[in-house]
Amino acid sequence: MKQILIASTSTLHGSSFLEYLLDPLKIHFKNVETILFIPYARPGGISHDDYTEIVQRVFSKIGKTIKGLHEFEHPREAIKNAEGIFTGGGNTFVLVDHLYKTNAIDALKSSIESGTPYIGTSAGSNICGLTIGTSNDMPIAYPKSFKTLGVVPFNINPHYLDPDPNSTHMGETRETRIQEFHHFNSQPVIGLREGSYLEVMGSKITLKGPLSARIFEKDKTPYEIESETDVSGLN
Amino acid sequence: MKQILIASTSTLHGSSFLEYLLDPLKIHFKNVETILFIPYARPGGISHDDYTEIVQRVFSKIGKTIKGLHEFEHPREAIKNAEGIFTGGGNTFVLVDHLYKTNAIDALKSSIESGTPYIGTSAGSNICGLTIGTSNDMPIAYPKSFKTLGVVPFNINPHYLDPDPNSTHMGETRETRIQEFHHFNSQPVIGLREGSYLEVMGSKITLKGPLSARIFEKDKTPYEIESETDVSGLN
Numbered sequence: 363m364k365q366i367l368i369a370s371t372s373t374l375h376g377s378s379f380l381e382y383l384l385d386p387l388k389i390h391f392k393n394v395e396t397i398l399f400i401p402y403a404r405p406g407g408i409s410h411d412d413y414t415e416i417v418q419r420v421f422s423k424i425g426k427t428i429k430g431l432h433e434f435e436h437p438r439e440a441i442k443n444a445e446g447i448f449t450g451g452g453n454t455f456v457l458v459d460h461l462y463k464t465n466a467i468d469a470l471k472s473s474i475e476s477g478t479p480y481i482g483t484s485a486g487s488n489i490c491g492l493t494i495g496t497s498n499d500m501p502i503a504y505p506k507s508f509k510t511l512g513v514v515p516f517n518i519n520p521h522y523l524d525p526d527p528n529s530t531h532m533g534e535t536r537e538t539r540i541q542e543f544h545h546f547n548s549q550p551v552i553g554l555r556e557g558s559y560l561e562v563m564g565s566k567i568t569l570k571g572p573l574s575a576r577i578f579e580k581d582k583t584p585y586e587i588e589s590e591t592d593v594s595g596l597n
Numbered sequence: 598m599k600q601i602l603i604a605s606t607s608t609l610h611g612s613s614f615l616e617y618l619l620d621p622l623k624i625h626f627k628n629v630e631t632i633l634f635i636p637y638a639r640p641g642g643i644s645h646d647d648y649t650e651i652v653q654r655v656f657s658k659i660g661k662t663i664k665g666l667h668e669f670e671h672p673r674e675a676i677k678n679a680e681g682i683f684t685g686g687g688n689t690f691v692l693v694d695h696l697y698k699t700n701a702i703d704a705l706k707s708s709i710e711s712g713t714p715y716i717g718t719s720a721g722s723n724i725c726g727l728t729i730g731t732s733n734d735m736p737i738a739y740p741k742s743f744k745t746l747g748v749v750p751f752n753i754n755p756h757y758l759d760p761d762p763n764s765t766h767m768g769e770t771r772e773t774r775i776q777e778f779h780h781f782n783s784q785p786v787i788g789l790r791e792g793s794y795l796e797v798m799g800s801k802i803t804l805k806g807p808l809s810a811r812i813f814e815k816d817k818t819p820y821e822i823e824s825e826t827d828v829s830g831l832n
Contacts, residue, residue, distance in 0.1 A: 501732060502778040546737050
């Protein structure tokens with residue numbers, strides 16, 4: 363049975379890294395001692411070692427040991443044998459490029475589908491969707507494909523931002539960008555605001571956290587769903 | 598001799614499409630009657646025909662005829678024969694994907710390098726750089742490569758936005774994104790604010806418009822340059 367948390371962000375404004383997720387993570391990883399951490403997204407270009415150390419410091423608070431995927435000679439084996447997996451945020455293009463280069467992407471998909479508890483934040487959430495076509499990130503690396511895990515049947519837009527009515531900036535709003543996406547792609551997109559996450563338990567997908575989320579379906583007006591809404595039917 | 602204008606945006610807040618560029622365009626295209634328009638970036642998913650019509654309406658004000666590249670059976674020939682070329686904004690990934698699919702990219706590079714007057718706005722400016730690795734757009738299409746025209750020896754970041762000191766949003770600022778770019782890429786990046794453009798005349802590249810621009814070089818602190826600065830040495 364799939365057990366996945368797909369979080370918009372790792373960090374809320376004024377709060378520390380993963381702080382708001384520690385209670386759900388305790389439950390999510392209750393039968394897990396060692397979590398395999400995928401540091402490939404490298405926020406700010408940080409090294410795999412440094413990123414893994416930051417994650418270890420936080421997970422120590424709930425009694426978990428962290429192993430970085432980069433420490434293993436055979437990443438596919440490490441993923442297959444993992445008790446639980448966390449993919450952190452950073453740059454989605456860098457993450458996906460490295461997942462393809464290490465041949466890890468199908469192993470990760472199999473592992474999640476066979477029930478290994480997984481959490482992704484930001485870039486680590488983007489890859490749970492069908493493609494990274496709704497990433498907000500700068501394309502600083504060129505991955506072999508934009509296709510990702512597809513462990514949910516839609517795309518994610520993390521850090522979803524409502525249009526600012528006072529803005530004089532002429533760059534596209536997030537809503538405009540996602541609507542452009544639907545001129546060229548058909549899958550639904552969930553815009554997850556910071557503080558929201560999706561909980562996937564088997565075939566059930568539920569919006570969690572204090573906020574509503576915005577759903578974009580091709581040829582439909584975007585709409586809001588409240589927290590605790592079951593979005594399993596969205597595909 | 599290269600004759601290129603590379604504009605951050607087509608449109609300023611409170612002003613109409615291309616309005617602030619009409620005077621420089623009169624001079625830029627003074628010997629040109631018919632401008633070839635490349636509508637491939639399709640802002641908001643607009644059709645090639647509709648986009649071309651909007652552009653024709655504006656260029657009529659300065660007595661120019663517009664032909665859309667999509668109207669030609671042989672795009673490479675059309676580019677080779679063009680008196681002047683304009684690539685409009687929209688989505689950079691869609692633009693580059695279509696330029697590769699129509700086999701137009703090297704023809705466009707040759708034409709610009711042999712002196713055909715060119716203007717790009719936004720996505721049409723991004724492609725003047727070495728790659729689209731500093732685009733702000735959502736990756737809604739997967740182009741064959743991120744490599745672009747390289748008619749200037751650096752990358753462009755159009756619609757450059759300064760960090761908002763009051764923001765509580767945890768997504769990366771533009772500056773952070775460009776600094777991440779430099780962990781994986783070495784070319785300089787010019788952050789062009791809306792209202793700024795670069796003028797390339799032969800080997801001379803000058804910042805134009807009322808604003809300063811922000812320069813990012815690998816392993817250096819970003820810095821500002823004033824309007825009329827010669828940036829020919831940046832590479």
